[in-house]
Every structure is written in C-alpha cells, then in structure tokens.
Amino acid sequence: VNIIYFKFMDETKKFISISDLFAKSFEFYKIRAITIVCLMLFNLLIIVAMIPLGIIFALTAFLTGGFTSAGIVFNLILGFITVILVGVAVLVSLIIGLWSCVAAMFAVKGGTGIKESLKLAWPELASYFWISLLVGLATLAGLILLIIPGIIFSIWFSFALWVFVAEGMKGRIALSRSKQLVSGYWWGVFVRFFLIGVISWLISSIPMVGGIINFVLVMPFSLIYGYLMYQSLKTLKQ
Numbered sequence: 631v632n633i634i635y636f637k638f639m640d641e642t643k644k645f646i647s648i649s650d651l652f653a654k655s656f657e658f659y660k661i662r663a664i665t666i667v668c669l670m671l672f673n674l675l676i677i678v679a680m681i682p683l684g685i686i687f688a689l690t691a692f693l694t695g696g697f698t699s700a701g702i703v704f705n706l707i708l709g710f711i712t713v714i715l716v717g718v719a720v721l722v723s724l725i726i727g728l729w730s731c732v733a734a735m736f737a738v739k740g741g742t743g744i745k746e747s748l749k750l751a752w753p754e755l756a757s758y759f760w761i762s763l764l765v766g767l768a769t770l771a772g773l774i775l776l777i778i779p780g781i782i783f784s785i786w787f788s789f790a791l792w793v794f795v796a797e798g799m800k801g802r803i804a805l806s807r808s809k810q811l812v813s814g815y816w817w818g819v820f821v822r823f824f825l826i827g828v829i830s831w832l833i834s835s836i837p838m839v840g841g842i843i844n845f846v847l848v849m850p851f852s853l854i855y856g857y858l859m860y861q862s863l864k865t866l867k868q
Contacts, residue, residue, distance in 0.1 A: 645818050646862035648825065655855040659847075662737060666850035668744055669734045672726075725755065732758045734850070735795045738857050757800045761790050764805055785820050786812050792860040811863040822859060826852050 646654070732751035736742055742750065751758075765787045773780030790808040793799050799807050812819050830848045834840045 645815050645866060646858060648822060651822060651855060651858060651862075654858055655851055658738075658854045658858065659851050662741070662854065663850055665737045665742075665744055665747070666734050666853060667846055669730050669737060669747060670845065670849060672730050672744075672748075728755050728759055732795070734853060735791065735857075738853055739792075739796050754794075757794060758791065760801060761794050761804050764802065765790050768805065781820075782816070785816055785823070788812070788819065788823065788856070789860045789863070792857060796860070796864075811860070811867055815863060815866070819859065819863075822855075826855055 729748065729751055732754055733744075733747040736750045737744070737747040740747075740750075765784075768787055769780050769784045771780075772778075772783040786809040787805045788808065789811055790804040793804045793807045793811070797804075797807065826848075830844060830852065833843050833848055836843065
C-alpha cells in the first residue's frame with residue numbers, strides 16, 4: 631500500500647497541481663473503484679431494502695381501516711407501531727450510511743478490502759459522527775453570520791474527517807488540525823474543491839444517467855481526490 635501512495639504522491643514542497651490531482655485521482659480510482667463503489671452500494675441497498683417495509687405497513691393501515699371504534703383503535707395501534715418501525719429504520723439507515731462512509735475512507739486510506747474496511751470503520755462511527763456534526767455546526771454558524779465566513783469555515787475544516795481517519799485525531803483537535811493544514815493554501819483548496827463540485831453538478835444534470843454516473847464515478851473519485859489533497863498538504867506541513 632505504501633508503494634502505491636509513494637507512486638502517487640511526490641515529496642516536493644509544492645501543493646499538488648490541479649492537473650496532477652486529476653491524473654493521480656484517476657489512476658487511484660482505477661485501483662480502488664470497485665471496493666469504494668461496493669461500500670457505497672452497501673449503504674444504498676440497505677436503504678432500498680427498507681422501502682418495502684414502509685409500503686407494507688401503509689397498505690395494511692389503509693386496507694384495515696374502519697369507522698368503528700374497534701377499527702379506529704386498531705389503526706391507532708398500527709400507526710404507533712409503524713411510527714416506531716419507521717424511526718428504527720431511519721436510525722438503522724443513518725448508522726449504515728455512516729458505516730459505509732467511514733469504511734470507504736478507510737479503503738482509500740489503507741487500501742483495505744470491503745470486509746476489512748467495514749471492520750475497521752465500525753468502532754469509529756461515534757467519533758466520525760461527532761466530527762461531522764462539529765464541522766456542520768461550525769459551517770452553519772459561519773453561514774448565519776454571513777455567507778463568506780461559512781465558505782471560509784467549510785474549507786478550513788474540509789479535511790477534519792481525513793485527519794480523523796488517517797491520523798486518529800478526534801473532536802475539535804481534528805478540526806484544528808484541518809485548519810492548520812489548509813493555512814497558507816486556502817485558495818488552492820477552494821479552487822480544487824470548486825472544480826470537482828462543478829463537474830459533479832454538470833454530470834448530475836445529464837438526463838436519466840446523471841445520477842448513476844455520479845454514484846459510480848464522481849462520488850468515489852471525489853473521495854480519492856480529497857484524500858490526495860489531504861496527503862499533499864500533510865507532506866507540505868511536515
């Protein structure tokens with residue numbers, strides 16, 4: 631794995647250029663795409679599998695409805711059970727979503743397979759969620775103040791999750807580390823994220839197949855793209 635990363639990352643004191651970033655991300659994508667897509671698909675399949683549950687209970691409530699007191703009581707009980715099951719389904723979906731995201735990051739960072747990535751990711755879900763929440767709250771606070779501070783904060787803390795996965799730093803320490811990495815390269819990071827964002831938006835606009843292309847190509851590519859930026863900044867700051 632280290633040989634692969636040394637191949638992709640140079641040791642010069644220069645932030646990775648846009649052309650190199652795209653080229654190396656694509657080379658990395660060809661190696662890790664199947665694993666990353668499968669991990670993301672794992673999340674998608676779990677969510678899709680829960681849809682029939684909601685449909686079954688909705689149909690049951692509709693078909694067994696009645697205007698008698700017994701029918702009303704039965705519907706209330708069934709509705710209560712349905713609400714609980716939907717809440718559980720949402721919670722499970724959230725956990726599975728976090729799990730697949732963390733596992734995909736471990737797969738990119740360590741070159742691990744699907745099973746090993748899921749195993750590594752499972753104990754880290756709570757910390758990952760907490761860091762994501764802190765980044766979201768910080769960005770939201772900046773957006774409430776003014777739009778520009780929100781953008782600044784989002785770039786400062788854009789590598790907090792990579793800091794957590796790659797360096798093991800948690801909570802506010804991960805956010806501080808991300809800001810330290812971005813310091814001096816804010817505009818370079820912004821431009822690179824802006825470009826991949828525009829590409830993703832353009833592909834999403836393609837009728838019928840845009841969503842599929844984004845899922846199979848852009849999402850895993852963007853994950854790799856962000857990691858290579860993080861690695862470059864980390865090398866610069868060493």
